[in-house]
Amino acid sequence: MLNGSGMARMGPVQVRLSGVVKVDENDHEVPSVNAPTVAEATALLDRTARVNGADGVIQVGSDYHRITIGRGPLSTQTLIAVQAWGTAVKAAEAVAEEPEAPAEEPDAA
Numbered sequence: 751m752l753n754g755s756g757m758a759r760m761g762p763v764q765v766r767l768s769g770v771v772k773v774d775e776n777d778h779e780v781p782s783v784n785a786p787t788v789a790e791a792t793a794l795l796d797r798t799a800r801v802n803g804a805d806g807v808i809q810v811g812s813d814y815h816r817i818t819i820g821r822g823p824l825s826t827q828t829l830i831a832v833q834a835w836g837t838a839v840k841a842a843e844a845v846a847e848e849p850e851a852p853a854e855e856p857d858a859a
Contacts, residue, residue, distance in 0.1 A: 757839035763799045763807060764835040767791050770819070773826040780825075788812045791834035804838035811835055 767786035773779050791812055799807045812834040820827040 756842050757805070757808070758842045760799075760802075760804050760838040760840055762835065763795060763802070763804070763838045764833070765791055765794045765798055766831065766833045767794065768829060768831045771828050771830060773828055775824065777826075779828075785830050786832045788814055788832055788834070791832040795834040795836055799836075799838040802838065803840065805840050806838075807836035808839050809837045 767790060769782070769784035769786050771779055771782045771785045779785075792810060795810065796807050812832065815829075815831045817829045817831070818826060819829045
C-alpha cells in the first residue's frame with residue numbers, strides 16, 4: 751500500500767460495481783457470481799488508476815449497499831452496489847542537480 755510520501759497526486763479516481771442476486775423464501779441468499787464485493791471494487795480502482803498512468807491509489811474508501819428491488823412469493827431480488835474511490839498518485843521524479851564543474855584556467859605558455 752502506498753503512503754503518499756514522495757508521490758505526486760494525479761487526481762480522484764472512482765469505480766462503481768453493481769449486480770442483482772436472488773434471496774429464497776427463507777431469506778437465504780442464493781450463491782451468485784453477479785454479487786460484487788468490496789475487494790473487487792478496490793482491485794478495479796487500482797487497475798483503473800494504473801491504466802491511466804498512476805503508480806497506485808491512496809486514501810481509499812468504499813461503500814456497500816443492498817437494496818431490495820423485487821419481492822415475490824418465490825424469491826426476492828436484491829441489488830448490490832459497491833463503490834470505491836481514492837486519489838491516484840504517481841512517483842515523484844527527483845531531479846538530480848549536476849555539480850558545477852570548476853572553470854578551466856587558460857594555459858600559460
